[in-house]
Amino acid sequence: MIVRDAFKKFIRSRQQKGCSDQTIKSYECLTAHFIGFVGEDTEMEDLTQELPVSYTHLTLPTKLEV
DSSP: OBHHHHHHHHHHHHHHTTOOHHHHHHHHHHHHHHHHHHOTTSBGGGOOTHHHHHHHHHHSOOOOOO
């Protein structure tokens, strides 16, 4: 299964659980950058434990040394 399909499946499951539209939108916003980082056509089995760490390091603010 690819990332895009897994996310759609997750969203459907949350809608079936009765999550509000605002909650669904927050899931979409929170995951959009990560999905863009890994690629929506990436196979889920290709995701590794190191990948979120790499993503986090790219998105955390860094201290600028002057």
